[in-house]
Amino acid sequence: MTRRALELAAFGIGQVSPSPLVGCVIVAENGETIGEGSYIYENVTHAEVIALNQAGEKAKGGTAYVSLEPHAHTGRTKPCTEALINARIRRVVCPIEDPNPLVSGKGFQVLRENGIEVVTGILKDEAARLNEKFCVWHQKNRPFVHLKLAMSLDGRISLTNSVSTQLSGKESAARVQSFRHEHDAILVGGNTAFVDNPSLTDRSGKPRRRKLARIVLDNRLRVSIDSTLAQTAKDAPTIIFSASDDETKIAELEKLGVEVVRLNARNLHHVLSELKTRQLQSVLVEGGTEIAGAFCDAKLVDKLTFIVAPIVIGGHDAPMAIGGEGADSLDGAMRLRDLEIIKHGDDFELTGYPQIRDEG
Ligand SMILES: NC(=O)c1ccc[n+]([C@@H]2O[C@H](COP(=O)([O-])OP(=O)(O)OC[C@H]3O[C@@H](n4cnc5c(N)ncnc54)[C@H](OP(=O)(O)O)[C@@H]3O)[C@@H](O)[C@H]2O)c1
Incomplete structure (x- = not known):
């Protein structure tokens, strides 16, 4: 599913800069895929929110697979961590932290503080490669x-x-x-x-x-x-x-x-x-x-x-x-x-x- 999140993120190539490429899949407790989202800058809404909106009530107790650490700050949109917490997601699987030193690690921290299990590192090289431009821009x-x-x-x-x-x-x-x-x-x-x-x-x-x-x-x-x-x-x-x-x-x-x-x-x-x-x-x-x-x-x-x-x-x-x-x-x-x-x-x-x- 992390691979699918990366594929969804890649739909945004050419359409997200200077933001990162982000894709998200929501899987219900019973293993059914109930939501998918890709981020496109002009559409403003973030991948996690698009996927959660599709999933609706079924997201409760489910897993969110996200290609990049969900942000915990308010930018053009409200924090995606808030949307995941409000949807009562149980687990977030995400390969890498946001490379922006100002926000890096904060999304995972907020999720953990709210009782959500966070699994990192799966397909981390592929995820970093996908967002290589965004990573260099910040690092x-x-x-x-x-x-x-x-x-x-x-x-x-x-x-x-x-x-x-x-x-x-x-x-x-x-x-x-x-x-x-x-x-x-x-x-x-x-x-x-x-x-x-x-x-x-x-x-x-x-x-x-x-x-x-x-x-x-x-x-x-x-x-x-x-x-x-x-x-x-x-x-x-x-x-x-x-x-x-x-x-x-x-x-x-x-x-x-x-x-x-x-x-x-x-x-x-x-x-x-x-x-x-x-x-x-x-x-x-x-x-x-x-x-x-x-x-x-x-x-x-x-x-x-x-x-x-x-x-x-x-x-x-x-x-x-x-x-x-x-x-x-x-x-x-x-x-x-x-x-x-x-x-x-x-x-x-x-x-x-x-x-x-x-x-x-
Ligand atoms: N096969 C390919 O992929 C490919 C791609 C592109 C080009 N080419 C070929 O490459 C050839 C041109 O190469 P070239 O080396 O003669 O020219 P170039 O690299 O295109 O341009 C060199 C010129 O850029 C200026 N320049 C400005 N800032 C520079 C900087 N930071 N560092 C270095 N130079 C800087 C310099 O003159 P000033 O400082 O005086 O401005 C220098 O003479 C052509 O034959 C072209 O067809 C092939």
Whole structure:
């Protein structure tokens, strides 16, 4: 049933940020499933309350399976702990605490104080993974960063002449759209914006609460007025971080609807904190080489995906996946944990999580 609660929570992908994904199942004393709920931000009502309303009187003495610790404070709604207590639920099964340090553990405490048995830890890794963006947002006080690159077998992300090329196949393209759907923002470097002239939109066709924000790190302000990004800025939030003092071009871009943030984009901590003030909980970094290297060097990558196409590009000058300073020892190299390999058509997706090292 915890797994079902996680599935219900996942219905909210793209529709809950900056809140967490929450799903709930109510099972009666006789083992019958009597209520199910998923949280969607715009609907306001929390998953637990939706499920309890379905269950009605039968909830008394039953078990609530919830994907994340029920909150004990009043936010946009009354505390969910109160709803569970009032429904006379006997047991709450929930894998993890809320990662928000201000409320963490308080929901479980209130439930226990009211005589409700609380069982934790079942499917805890899956539950934390499901809410990884919300967890990083609270634990690291910044947006979750997922770096994603498509590359050849020999680690090149484009051809020698840097001409924009689709390296991966159509099955991988669908996967990339689903990554975009999960995130609040997508980010590229100034050269990628200049060379590829991308649209950087979510074409997954799945529902989302807010439009995907498009971010370009472009100190020299190379993004052209005629670019797809600038020309569609009235339809999709477009933010350029730039140290440029070209006031004429800034004014032209702003007239088209682009937000230009005057800040040296080389300082990624400042960039992320600006994204945080805009309530952007997660960012998908889509390259190119230098931007990918900068995020790796700054240890600001929470999740990494390489989509590897079965081609070899070769040559001395075709851009490699990761630039920047790089590691000067194997100990300093980024090692991935929980590596998953999935096949999409002829391509392989490798996704993992950079291991946190003890810097001391
Ligand atoms: N296969 C893929 O998945 C994929 C994805 C994207 C791009 N690409 C390819 O990658 C190539 C472009 O890569 P690239 O390395 O030349 O360019 P890039 O990483 O897109 O942009 C690099 C530029 O961004 C600016 N920048 C701003 N803030 C920065 C920061 N914090 N760290 C580093 N740079 C920052 C720098 O110039 P200023 O500081 O002067 O602004 C720098 O020259 C293209 O060929 C493109 O097609 C491939």
